Amino acid sequence: MDFLTLSPVAFPEPLVELRHQVRAFLRDEITEGRITPHCDQWLAGWDPGFSRRLAERGWLGMAFPTEYGGSAAGALARFVVTEELLAAGAPVAAHWIADRQSGQALMKFGTEEQRKAFLPRIARGECFFAIGMSEPDTGSDLASVRTRGTRVDGGWVLNGTKLWTSGAHHAHAMIALIRTEELGESRHAGLTQVIVELPDPAVEVRPIRLLTGEHHFNEVVFQDTFVPDSRVLGKPGAGWKQVTSELALERSGPERILSTFPLLVVALRTIAEDGVDVDRARLGELVARLWALRRMSIAVAGRLEQGEDPATAAAIVKDLGTQFEGGLIDVVRMMVGIEPDLGSLYRLPRMLAEAVLHSPGFTLRGGTNEILRGIVAKAVGAS
Numbered sequence: 001m002d003f004l005t006l007s008p009v010a011f012p013e014p015l016v017e018l019r020h021q022v023r024a025f026l027r028d029e030i031t032e033g034r035i036t037p038h039c040d041q042w043l044a045g046w047d048p049g050f051s052r053r054l055a056e057r058g059w060l061g062m063a064f065p066t067e068y069g070g071s072a073a074g075a076l077a078r079f080v081v082t083e084e085l086l087a088a089g090a091p092v093a094a095h096w097i098a099d100r101q102s103g104q105a106l107m108k109f110g111t112e113e114q115r116k117a118f119l120p121r122i123a124r125g126e127c128f129f130a131i132g133m134s135e136p137d138t139g140s141d142l143a144s145v146r147t148r149g150t151r152v153d154g155g156w157v158l159n160g161t162k163l164w165t166s167g168a169h170h171a172h173a174m175i176a177l178i179r180t181e182e183l184g185e186s187r188h189a190g191l192t193q194v195i196v197e198l199p200d201p202a203v204e205v206r207p208i209r210l211l212t213g214e215h216h217f218n219e220v221v222f223q224d225t226f227v228p229d230s231r232v233l234g235k236p237g238a239g240w241k242q243v244t245s246e247l248a249l250e251r252s253g254p255e256r257i258l259s260t261f262p263l264l265v266v267a268l269r270t271i272a273e274d275g276v277d278v279d280r281a282r283l284g285e286l287v288a289r290l291w292a293l294r295r296m297s298i299a300v301a302g303r304l305e306q307g308e309d310p311a312t313a314a315a316i317v318k319d320l321g322t323q324f325e326g327g328l329i330d331v332v333r334m335m336v337g338i339e340p341d342l343g344s345l346y347r348l349p350r351m352l353a354e355a356v357l358h359s360p361g362f363t364l365r366g367g368t369n370e371i372l373r374g375i376v377a378k379a380v381g382a383s
Contacts, residue, residue: 006299006313015080022084025057030088037089037262039351040358042255043166043216043365045091052125054085054092060099061123064107069120075305079298083254089262093167093216098122101249102129102175105193109234109242114195118173130168131250132176132196132220133243136161141371142177142243143187147222149178149194155229156180156194158222164364168218169205173197176222177243180236191239195231202226211357212342245309251372252300252314256321257293259362260328260355267332270348278335286331293321312379319372322362329355 011019029035035050054060062078064070071077078099085092103122106115121127138144147160158178168174174196181190196203202225208217234242264286271278296317303310333340333352340353363369 006296007302008295009076009298009302011076011080015077018077019080019084022059022081026084026088026090029090035090039089039263039355040259041089041091042086042093042096042259043361044093044214044358046093046167046170047091048094048125050091051095054095055123055125060095060125061103061119064103064119064123068115069123075301079254079301083258086254086258087261094128094170095122095125097131097167098127098129100253101246102131104249105175105233105242105246108245109193111230113230114233127172128167128170130165130171130174132162132165132174134163136163136219143240145177145179145191147176147178149180149192149227151180152226156227156232158194158196158225158227160222162220164208165218165220166216166365168198168220169207169215171198174220175233177239188240190237191243192236193233193239193242194227195233196225196227197231200225210361212354217361244311248300248304248309248311248314251318252297252310254294254297256318257290257297257324259358260325263332263351263355264328266348266351267336270336276336282331283335286328289324293317293324297321312376315372315375319369319376322369325362326359329359
């Protein structure tokens with residue numbers, strides 16, 4: 001079962017030094033009050049100014065070639081930077097999707113004109129993307145896409161709805177998966193990816209609010225939305241193959257483990273300062289799981305660095321990571337004996353409340369746990 005092979009990856013000395021540089025930068029950002037740590041900041045922390053400050057240091061577009069504004073530092077270097085940003089609870093949502101996967105998809109499948117139009121702007125922290133995959137009443141079953149693209153002179157007209165579209169109300173563009181051929185024997189055939197530039201009067205973005213009242217998710221409705229041929233990503237009809245390769249980027253990163261990590265940091269500091277007696281075995285189990293998942297995520301990044309497509313391994317990391325993020329909340333809550341309270345004057349109960357209220361969305365983004373387990377089971381059966 002080669003898809004389960006996750007070989008250990010060691011970071012070379014330049015990446016160790018890079019990690020120290022990022023930590024020093026983040027300490028300064030926090031000390032100067034430019035950012036405030038929170039949980040789940042890769043969804044909730046929309047701060048274009050912070051994204052531009054990262055870009056100035058060459059920490060966006062690290063997997064892009066230099067001719068497109070990137071640094072060509074590679075997947076492992078990007079992993080180091082993003083891991084430190086997430087661990088610190090930094091506001092990375094604005095650039096996250098564009099830097100993590102949309103830009104990579106443009107590199108892999110885009111035309112030269114598309115790459116030049118978008119990649120340098122992504123690397124400068126000036127262009128943000130959304131993902132148009134999920135749809136109403138379909139769960140995580142991407143093959144059931146019903147948004148239609150009808151061929152017209154010079155392009156396609158889109159009609160349909162996308163759901164759970166993070167950041168679409170801020171994004172400059174989204175890559176949407178649409179059906180461009182009649183449904184046949186294979187549900188995977190006849191799907192196409194297109195780049196929809198935003199805002200567009202023919203695209204309605206409706207907010208889906210979290211339990212906190214925050215607005216990050218959206219329902220996006222296409223109403224006779226025109227997309228020119230120049231904005232078709234890859235080949236018409238090749239959308240399924242393209243989107244599944246993209247999902248390895250979406251599911252395997254450290255964000256699938258570290259959404260609630262800032263809560264653990266604050267809890268441990270509180271425990272140390274107040275001398276709270278905790279169940280050390282339970283705490284040790286939590287940290288051991290975190291370390292194991294981190295090593296798995298790094299191993300997937302290593303395979304991506306080598307040009308591989310570890311989609312099944314990424315599904316495993318995402319499933320286990322989602323479980324860990326939710327479990328961390330429960331362990332912290334029991335250890336500290338504090339009730340979540342968004343209105344508290346103290347940091348720990350506020351952060352605990354943030355984590356609890358964001359946790360229902362963990363399994364939605366990137367595919368539900370049930371769908372991910374189906375992917376893994378299918379791969380095991382075929383091996």
